[in-house]
Amino acid sequence: MHINITKYYYGDIPDAGNNNTHESTGHSTTSSWPLWEVFIRSKQGLDHKHAGSLHAADAAMAIENARDVYTRRQEGISIWVVESQYIHASNPDDAEMFYEPASDKVYRHPTFYDLPDEVKHM
């Protein structure tokens, strides 16, 4: 069975009785705006951390949307956005060869020597 769903956007809902199978093309849909990844720095000196993703038409709008969505409770003082399509991710299928070989190499952790007391934040 084919179900035809017409999506109406704010302000575009037609008058009663006129609700035929009108295709609401020509309106921008969420899916036509690219996805952006948002990174927020919570305070000076800390790294930007991945906060989530959102839709926006361009970079300027993505930063403003990020400001409205992710910093309204004082979560940040700086925002980075990058279009999700430009993020290259490792393949989950590679997990075994990528990550497991490190599990038995304890000598890579700096735990085999004593740190002088003067060295802090290690």
Added chain:
Amino acid sequence: MNLKNLYHSFLLHLADSSLIIAQRNGECCAHGPILEQDIAITNITLDLLGQSRNFYQYAAQRLNEANGSSETEDTLAYHRGERDFKNFLLCELPNGDWAQTITRQFLFSCFQQLLFEKLSKSNDEHLAAIANKSLKEIQYHVKWSSEWVIRLGDGTEESHERMKKAIDYLWPYTGEMFMPATYDIINLEDLKSIWLNKVEAVLQEATLSVPANTFMHSGGKSGVHTEHLGFLLAEMQYLQRTYPGAEW
């Protein structure tokens, strides 16, 4: 309510304009064009609601000191009738489509920015402090709404048409912002040309233009409103009118 003191009327005018446009924008909550912009417009709504609370609280304090009354921000917002509201007509106009909603915000925010810059230098420290706090918010409202005007005006054929329709509809309500009421304390004539330059520059970038020689509506500042305000107040005030003092 004794409003012989014109300054009280001026404070209520400021409060009412912020409250009524906040109530209008609030109607977009969960109806924005996309999730992210839904949050943006409701953030702006809360900024405006915050402004109106500051003005109402201050107006209540001044009124009570002068008249020995017991007004609060709530009685001023919920227990006054349509003819007592002094907001600009522009603020009460319906949301229409997204073009109309953001254009109304744009025209209003550009004005608010200029007015509040003047108010922030007022001798009344309390008023100046409210204006100062609000200015940072308004700066963002101007930026956000200007970008939408440009995006839609200089967008597709359909978005351009919708922007044209929105401006034609809203423009006749902008003149009122510069028509002095008895209680105005700022020389509005000074603001008019700065506002017009600012608005025209954005419209030009949006490939839009200012309608020529339009009749300008007025009356909101003295309590004579469009047919839209009564409905807005009926919805906004219903609960407090039916159950006065109700809390939750």
